[in-house]
Amino acid sequence: MAVDAAASVAGARTGADSPHCAAPGAIRLPAVHLILSDAGCEALIAEYGRVQTLEAARALLAELRGVLLAARRAESPVAPTAATDTNIPALLAMLSDRLRDSNRSPLRPVFNLTGTVLHTNLGRALLPDSAVQAVAEALRWPMNLEWDIDTGKRGDRDNLIEDLLLELTGAEAATIVNNNAAAVLLMLNTLAQGKEVIVSRGELVEIGGAFRIPDIMTRAGAVLREVGSTNRTHLKDYDEAAGPQTALMMKVHCSNYAITGFTKSVELPELSPLAQKHKIPLAVDLGSGTLVDLEQYGLPHETTVRETIAGGADLVTFSGDKLLGGPQCGIIVGRKDLIAQIKKNPLKRALRVGKLTLAALEPVLALYRAPDLLPERLTTLKLLTRPAAAMRAQAQAILPVMQAALGAGYEVRDEAMMSQIGSGALPVDQLHSHGLAIRAAEGSRISNVLGMLEQRLRSLPLPVIGRVAQDTLWLDLRCLDAHQQQRFTDQLSLLQTPA
Known part of the structure; x- marks a missing residue:
């Protein structure tokens, strides 16, 4: 870039058609104060x-000076002139x-056309307008984050959303931390800490970023007690493992894989009475976590938080930015006495969320009070239930427009394809979708034609x-909103493809 820039300046100053016609010695760069005092620089100073x-x-x-000096050394000496x-x-x-370029934020909006709705690398759930507006308000104003307006005394930030969570889940108490990994750790x-946690070998999951249940247990100071085998675990395995050193029985949602074939797992209604018999709390890491039965919207069933509490779980952890459709956070709901202990842990302060997260979460939770309107108002559910016919018309x-931008080197077709929910939710289920399929045109001699196009996009x-x-x-x-379509097509003219 510097070489091209220096050549451009050189060519412009000499009036030559090519910068190579100019002798390097004839190029003189202006003093920096001349640039800053030029009228054309005023707008830059005002902005930056x-x-x-x-x-x-x-x-x-x-x-530029370095480039010009290097060019002078490489060529025959020429007497310098002004x-x-x-x-x-x-x-x-x-x-x-x-x-x-130096002021452009590295965090940029993108068009997510991967087919994965809750894409971890692209920020997971998109917030509904009500949450966006609430966050904007929280950015502009002081908020009663930990201030009880009724009493005029210090309050608890969890109280801002606890009543809603209890209403939607049937739990006795709730607390919020930065993400679900933090919730499990806390x-x-x-x-x-210092005691055993019983977990089936078939549930020792690893999720994105090499986050593993055994590793988080080690960091938490707990001792993992594995029971059963990879594909089959029975109730007696839990019963035989329970003892004086057992602090928790824990079930983990197999969020990003499925074991099929000759399998057996112990479900909550069966495990809960055993945990009660041994007086051991039963915890469930739901991972994604949903607050409504997705089947009513034509989606595959995913166990809800309410079903998990009703099934006998004493504690449930889940994410806020996956199927729930809210901001990144980890939510813990369950027995009041256990939540009270968790909130007293000094780590709670290190893992707590700020006002922006709570400002976004509250309006998202409020949408669940009207489940019949949820597909219209909750962005995540709107995308998951988008009709294939609408995507086909869009394609x-x-x-x-796409074909005209790419030229004869590519063949563009509208085709049916399969989307996925993503972020470990319903890992084996896919959604019928539609979009554009782009292939190299027959006889194309362009090397790595699709890789080059993917980079240009x-x-x-x-x-x-x-x-x-x-x-x-x-x-x-699936994730291209109709209001974004014009902005998407307008920039396709900027695509440059090889001849």
Whole structure:
């Protein structure tokens, strides 16, 4: 980039058609104060500040100076002459690009066309408008985060959402932490430090980022007591393992895999009486966690938090940013005495959430009071229940624009495809979807044609994230909101493909 920039400045100053026509000695870069005092720099200073603009200008001139000196050494000596044109406008254009790039946030919006609705790497659940507005309000105003307005005394931030959670889950008490991994860690550290936790071998899961149940137990100070085998665990396995050192029996949702064939697991209604007999709390890590029966919306069944509490669980942990459709957080609900112990753990303060999370979570939970309206109001559920016909119509509208942008080197077709919920929710279930399937045109000689296109899509002003599989670039339109479609198609003209 610096070489091209230096050549551009050189060519402009000499009036030559090619920068190679200019002798390096004839190029003189202006002093930095001339750039900053130019009228064209006023807008940059107003936007980025004088200090940052000055530093960027100095860095740009130093870089160009190095390029020009290197060019002088490489060519035959030429007697230096004064440059007749310093071409400050060209330098200001380079400076503007540099300042814009250095100030662009690394956290950017993207088009999620992967087909995975709750994509961990893309931020999981999108918040509904009511939550977005609540967060904006919390950003602008002081909030009663830990202040009881009725009594005028210090309050508990969990109280802001506890009543809603108890109403929706049937639990006695609740507390909130940063994410579900934190919820499991806090629960184990509070109730099982130095003691045993019984878990079936078939439930020793590893989720994204190499987070493993055995590892989190070690960090929490608990001792893992494995029972049963990978594919079959019986009630007697739990019964025989229970003893004086047992602090918890724990079931873990197999959120990102399924064991099929000759299998056996012990379900809550069977395990709960055994835990009560031994006077051992029974905890369930639901992972994703949902507050409503998804079958009523035409989706596969996923055990709800209320069903888990009703089934005999003393504690349940689950995520806020997966099927629940809210912000990242971990929620613990269950027996009042156990929640009280958890909240007294010093780690609770280290893992607690701030006002923005609570501001987003409360309106999302409130939506569940009207389950009949949930598919219209909860963004996650709206995307999961989106009709394939709507996606098909969208694909047919976008196809000619995409084909025109890509040219003859690619073949674009609208095709049926399969989406997935993602983030460990219902790992073996898929959703019928529709989108664009892009393949190399027959006879194309372009090397790595799909990889190059995938990179170009990611390089657009608003990056497009798809997936490459089976010699096809798949752009699943499930998560392309109809209001975003025009913005998506408008930038396709910026795609540059090889001839």
